[in-house]
Amino acid sequence: xxxxxxxxxxxxxxxxxxxxxxxxxxxxxxxxxxxxxxxxxxxxxxxxxxxxxxxxxxxxxxxxxxxxxxxxxxxxxxxxxxxxxxxxxxxxxxxxxxxxxxxxxxxxxxxxxxxxxxxxxxxxxxxxxxxxxxxxxxxxxxxxxxxxxxxxxxxxxxxxxxxxxxxxxxxxxxxxxxxxxxxxxxxxxxxxxxxxxxxxxxxxxxxxxxxxxxxxxxxxxxxxxxxxxxxxxxxxxxxxxxxxxxxxxxxxxxxxxxxxxxxxxxxxxxxxxxxx
Amino acid sequence: xxxxxxxxxxxxxxxxxxxxxxxxxxxxxxxxxxxxxxxxxxxxxxxxxxxxxxxxxxxxxxxxxxxxxxxxxxxxxxxxxxxxxxxxxxxxxxxxxxxxxxxxxxxxxxxxxxxxxxxxxxxxxxxxxxxxxxxxxxxxxxxxxxxxxxxxxxxxxxxxxxxxxxxxxxxxxxxxxxxxxxxxxxxxxxxxxxxxxxxxxxxxxxxxxxxxxxxxxxxxxxxxxxxxxxxxxxxxxxxxxxxxxxxxxxxxxxxxxxxxxxxxxxxxxxxxxxxxxxxxxxxxxxxxxxxxxxxxxxxxxxxxxxxxxxxxxxxxxxxxxxxxxxxxxxxxxxxxxxxxxxxxxxxxxxxxxxxxxxxxxxxxxxxxxxxxxxxxxxxxxxxxxxxxxxxxxxxxxxxxxxxxxxx
Numbered sequence: 046x047x048x049x050x051x052x053x054x055x056x057x058x059x060x061x062x063x064x065x066x067x068x069x070x071x072x073x074x075x076x077x078x079x080x081x082x083x084x085x086x087x088x089x090x091x092x093x094x095x096x097x098x099x100x101x102x103x104x105x106x107x108x109x110x111x112x113x114x115x116x117x118x119x120x121x122x123x124x125x126x127x128x129x130x131x132x133x134x135x136x137x138x139x140x141x142x143x144x145x146x147x148x149x150x151x152x153x154x155x156x157x158x159x160x161x162x163x164x165x166x167x168x169x170x171x172x173x174x175x176x177x178x179x180x181x182x183x184x185x186x187x188x189x190x191x192x193x194x195x196x197x198x199x200x201x202x203x204x205x206x207x208x209x210x211x212x213x214x215x216x217x218x219x220x221x222x223x224x225x226x227x228x229x230x231x232x233x234x235x236x237x238x239x240x241x242x243x244x245x246x247x248x249x250x251x252x253x254x255x256x257x258x259x260x261x262x263x264x265x266x267x268x269x270x271x272x273x274x275x276x277x278x279x280x281x282x283x284x285x286x287x288x289x290x291x292x293x294x295x296x297x298x299x300x301x302x303x304x305x306x307x308x309x310x311x312x313x314x315x316x317x318x319x320x321x
Numbered sequence: 322x323x324x325x326x327x328x329x330x331x332x333x334x335x336x337x338x339x340x341x342x343x344x345x346x347x348x349x350x351x352x353x354x355x356x357x358x359x360x361x362x363x364x365x366x367x368x369x370x371x372x373x374x375x376x377x378x379x380x381x382x383x384x385x386x387x388x389x390x391x392x393x394x395x396x397x398x399x400x401x402x403x404x405x406x407x408x409x410x411x412x413x414x415x416x417x418x419x420x421x422x423x424x425x426x427x428x429x430x431x432x433x434x435x436x437x438x439x440x441x442x443x444x445x446x447x448x449x450x451x452x453x454x455x456x457x458x459x460x461x462x463x464x465x466x467x468x469x470x471x472x473x474x475x476x477x478x479x480x481x482x483x484x485x486x487x488x489x490x491x492x493x494x495x496x497x498x499x500x501x502x503x504x505x506x507x508x509x510x511x512x513x514x515x516x517x518x519x520x521x522x523x524x525x526x527x528x529x530x531x532x533x534x535x536x537x538x539x540x541x542x543x544x545x546x547x548x549x550x551x552x553x554x555x556x557x558x559x560x561x562x563x564x565x566x567x568x569x570x571x572x573x574x575x576x577x578x579x580x581x582x583x584x585x586x587x588x589x590x591x592x593x594x595x596x597x598x599x600x601x602x603x604x605x606x607x608x609x610x611x612x613x614x615x616x617x618x619x620x621x622x623x624x625x626x627x628x629x630x631x632x633x634x635x636x637x638x639x640x641x642x643x644x645x646x647x648x649x650x651x652x653x654x655x656x657x658x659x660x661x662x663x664x665x666x667x668x669x670x671x672x673x674x675x676x677x678x679x680x681x682x683x684x685x686x687x688x689x690x691x692x693x694x695x696x697x698x699x700x701x702x703x704x705x706x707x708x709x710x711x712x713x714x715x716x717x718x719x720x721x722x723x724x725x726x727x728x
Binding site for chain 1 (some may be wrong): 322326327328329330331333334335337338341342343344345346348349352358373409430435517518521524527529533535536537538539540541542543545546547548549551552553554556557559562564567598602606607609611627630655658659661665666679680683684687688693696697700701703704707708
């Protein structure tokens with residue numbers, strides 16, 4: 046009896062939480078297909094429109110440079126992820142595999158940087174990038190993004206690398222392989238899942254970044270998608286139709302990614318936080 | 322050779338960390354002792370001593386030179402004398418900059434800047450004063466006077482001001498209001514996230530139909546950009562068309578749906594709602610990982626001994642989850658304390674700075690007022706506050722670990 050009560054209670058809580066989490070997305074989607082006149086006034090609170098339209102979806106790509114923003118974000122996030130994870134993988138390998146002087150300090154610094162507020166480094170980076178003419182360029186965002194992408198991915202990779210068995214590497218060492226060969230030929234293939242997880246999380250973090258993107262790339266040609274959406278303004282009224290449509294558009298790839306890589310993402314989120 | 326191997330592997334990462342993280346942090350501390358204002362012609366850089374901007378000087382001098390013949394003989398003589406002195410003091414750099422300007426080549430940053438000692442700086446100022454005084458009596462020379470005056474901008478005074486920025490902000494009401502807002506926001510939202518996240522985690526720890534779907538679904542709010550989440554909630558809480566604002570007002574939580582984003586309390590809770598919605602899943606996942614590390618056998622033997630649900634939670638789950646809770650709280654507190662995007666997009670810090678956080682205040686100083694000296698000072702204060710919070714948490718985590726070892 047009590048068990049049945051708890052089961053019913055649990056399902057109720059799950060359904061309530063699930064609805065609370067999903068309702069905003071549902072509402073944004075329902076609003077994005079409403080014609081402009083139904084986005085304001087009493088009609089704004091109706092769930093379903095009688096005249097669904099895709100006008101806003103066309104508008105965001107025809108009248109506004111959202112495709113460009115998406116492309117900018119994609120390039121910046123991909124390049125930053127690839128080189129940050131590569132550099133971090135080598136360092137994380139050394140941290141997980143060897144004992145050396147300064148290891149504790151390195152790990153401490155890495156964790157501290159992952160925690161400190163981005164506003165604390167923006168003034169020198171901004172002044173530097175402005176002086177060398179790198180504001181409004183891809184490189185102008187990739188450089189500052191390294192600041193947190195490297196410590197972030199390095200921390201995760203150390204956690205993953207510690208779990209990779211060393212026996213194969215030991216065997217290779219006996220066979221006369223040097224450190225670089227062991228790392229490149231044996232260790233990296235073995236730890237691909239962890240590297241992949243780290244890359245996904247780094248990509249999401251870089252893709253979502255706002256403060257640097259807002260201040261450094263102000264030109265429409267180089268804006269990233271979060272800034273493009275957040276700073277999107279109409280001439281006279283707030284263009285909710287376009288805003289909801291573009292929100293749906295950027296959420297869809299994330300939903301697909303989350304469903305495909307759910308287990309990996311969760312293992313990445315929790316890797317650094319659980320005491321082994 | 323052997324001993325050096327690990328250093329080869331960490332070298333690239335260490336170089337990058339020093340160049341893009343440690344050096345900038347140090348530079349922010351450094352800037353906080355200067356009066357740097359990017360929109361002020363003489364205060365765009367950190368300087369301990371006087372400097373002389375040849376480019377700015379020559380820009381004006383080369384123009385004045387063309388109309389020297391129209392000027393009274395005495396003024397023209399003085400200008401020539403002044404130029405001679407500048408040329409002698411700056412040496413080869415003068416020729417270089419002049420050549421580049423005449424051939425329209427780009428001048429590298431810092432190339433046009435030369436050091437100038439106090440004596441020469443005083444002499445330069447004196448000359449300018451004499452020249453303008455001499456021209457003042459003549460009519461129709463206003464254009465030239467303007468140029469002579471802007472020649473004076475070439476002389477850059479030191480911007481080092483010591484502790485002045487800190488002295489200004491230590492008793493600054495707006496800063497402390499921002500610290501208070503940030504702290505209140507952090508405490509309220511992180512507390513709600515902990516409670517809801519724990520319930521979430523306890524639910525997800527049990528097997529139920531659709532658990533995988535549920536786990537994927539909770540990741541979506543976590544994965545979307547905070548700025549986009551803020552836009553979504555801006556729409557849901559909008560004073561005229563916001564559905565959630567309407568529901569909240571018909572349920573009696575607010576008098577008027579327009580109050581959500583336009584009053585201090587409404588805006589504060591709007592931020593809390595958006596933040597709780599976005600980050601509770603993250604909290605839940607961290608706690609879930611902690612729950613999964615508790616061996617199931619503990620619960621079984623407790624159940625055999627007759628411990629009920631509450632007792633099992635109170636005496637097994639909570640104590641064993643302490644570590645995971647502390648780590649989750651540490652991550653979330655630090656994250657919440659540096660919050661920028663949610664506030665900036667959802668409320669802009671308003672109404673009337675009522676929801677302004679420290680990061681937003683620092684941003685406004687730097688990018689709305691171009692005051693990088695004061696902005697850096699606020700950033701340094703935030704940095705110190707965040708460090709202080711982490712030290713407290715790490716102290717608790719350490720003593721927790723020690724307690725477990727002795728037990």
